[in-house]
Amino acid sequence: MENYGYTTGNQQNPSNNNLPYRSEKKIPAALLGILVGWLALNKFYLGYTKEGIIQLVLNVVTFGLASVIPFIEGIIYLFMSDKQFDDTYVYGKKGWF
Template sequence: MPAAILGILVGWLALNKFYLGYTKEGVIQLVLNIITFGAASIIPFIEGILYLFMSDKQFDDTYVYGKKGWL
């Protein structure tokens, strides 16, 4: 739940990536947001929505244990 809220509300700062421990992906997201003047912040917004609709088990399997960095 915290990763979803971070992705939706402050995804432009890539806080959802850093919260999940994905430092490399977080830095990439920050750079993309700077280069595209914030247009790339749609990615963490979509990820936040996806996180909300996943079950806890599916989220854990995909992002915690599976270490899937993007969508």
Template sequence: MEKTKVENGRSENKKITAGVLGIALGSFGVHKFYLGYKKEGIIQIVATFVTCGLGGFIGFIEGIMYLTKTDEEFYQTYQVGKKPWF
């Protein structure tokens, strides 16, 4: 389990790692598991298999979205607010 650094009362931002995982391994939901969204990660895997791989585009799009957000926006939306999809 990865420990997060705490700086100024805030835990480490996982934006870049989650974004790269979403782009590279998004079809397997790895970026979801990394952010702590276990149920959504399983849904992503199932969607990929049911759609013969087309569900993997969701992970790719999410990875791009993660990387285009500001650090603060990503942190507040996905780490604090726990928004699981898009």
């Protein structure tokens, strides 16, 4: 059976073996959480609309005190490996911490 140039999950592309894994969403999501977390932009950026709305409501109800949550999340994002970030928040769809 020929695969016509496509690779399956068990095969690796030898030309990409030397490149380290990079997440495209990790740094922007972390910066959004740290800098403008009170707007829940990190949640909306990652596609978590329900969690973003909850974060906005929490910020209004607590007069901004709940904005510490996205700030902490942003710091957590920065200290995770790129692969772990993608596995947890991009593919795993974990909405909080």
